[in-house]
Amino acid sequence: MGERILLVDDEAALVKGLRRSLEQAGFEVEVATDGRQALERFAAGGIDLIILDLMLPEIDGLTVCREVRKTSQVPIIMLTARDEDVDRIVGLELGADDYVVKPFNPRELIARIRAVLRRVKPAGGVAVGVPVHPGRGVAVAGGTGQGSGGPAGAGAIPAGAGVPGGATAAGAGAAAGAGAGAAAGAGEAAGRRTGRPDDGADDADAEVLVRGPLRIDRARYRVTLQGRPLELTPREFDLLVVLARRPGRVFTREQLLEQVWGYDYAGDTRTVDVAVRRLRERLEPDPAHPVFVRTKWGVGYYFAEPEDIARRFGGEPAPGSGAGMP
Structure with missing residues (x-):
């Protein structure tokens, strides 16, 4: 079906x-x-x-x-x-x-x-963040306790039921392998990069990315900030994963269109600006002064390096987060 x-x-x-x-x-x-x-x-x-x-x-x-x-x-x-x-x-x-x-x-x-x-579908084929209906797979609509259509209780499944971890964000396909196949020199073209020449942080391909108080569980399609679940759209999840896999590496808008949208997108690069702004509104404690998703003026966007996040939230950079690499 x-x-x-x-x-x-x-x-x-x-x-x-x-x-x-x-x-x-x-x-x-x-x-x-x-x-x-x-x-x-x-x-x-x-x-x-x-x-x-x-x-x-x-x-x-x-x-x-x-x-x-x-x-x-x-x-x-x-x-x-x-x-x-x-x-x-x-x-x-x-x-x-x-x-x-x-x-x-x-x-x-x-x-x-x-x-x-x-x-919006993980490898097993179960949709995340889309409707609940008998015989057609389970879905969770963020932390609202509601399915995609109708009020809670009308076929809705509360967060945490049916899908491991109570997924609040979808990122199947591109999210599970976000950034794979990207040109190795993408960051260098943007004028800034960290980590090994052909990769991002040590945990770039891990199922769980830990960036200070931010935890991105790619297997469960779940994002938490200081233990609090965040509700992201599939596109926002994909965008976050692509950036967070390579802290400090600047991506141009064109590169993000290619990697996140995943095909020849007919829109213009302002689409990326809108998506980044929406992501910041959901993710950042103060969207006007972002901690995680930063702007490189005249070039594009990048995810903050571990030391910058640690300075904002206190504590040491998380192991495997890319800290200490050349």
Whole structure:
């Protein structure tokens, strides 16, 4: 049984053709033709991904995205006929995982769908941060105790149940091996790097990355700061892993697009800026003065080195965190 997609669009011809393409690709498809129908159908549960048009009757796509994100991290790909930066930026800020401008090739959209779904499913195929529904895998929506659709108690599973560690963030696919295959000279091109010439910190490939009070469990798709679970979207989890594997190494926006988004992304580099800002809002004690995810002005972003984190939080750098390497 394929993943269940909620297709939300009021253009009958587009819906007919896209539904056929998605079903031929092995997905189950449900359709809503306005924003109100979309929210009602999503609340019933069982949706693995939403394709959401921006311009909808009743309730617009941005409002639908905002409402869904109040209770769920289910992947959302937004569609629009308006190729305007403001639409892209606002959609991503509200939590959309990707953005496609009409007209588009259905094969491109299907490739993007599969890339997003790979990121939210661990190797065992159990979705993390997507809906709970009988016979289709278990999911956890952060620490809210709710599934992707409907209130707690309506098929929802509290954090910690069903998924080891009560996963609050998804990062399958790219997260499990984030940064693998990246060019060895990426950091040097950015003008700053630490660690061995061809790798990051000693624990770069470990299942658990410890960066001061921050613990990133890649096997359980769980992030905690000083023991407190953090709820991240799949994209935010991937971005954090890529940066944290190589403390001190600067990544340009283009490199982050390639490594985190994982394919030829059609958006511009401001997409990265939006994602970093959202990550900081969830991660940093003071997002205006970030401790973990730093900016190298005019170049890109990097994860703080162990000594810098230790100075902020006190104590010695954690073993294996990259401290003391040349």
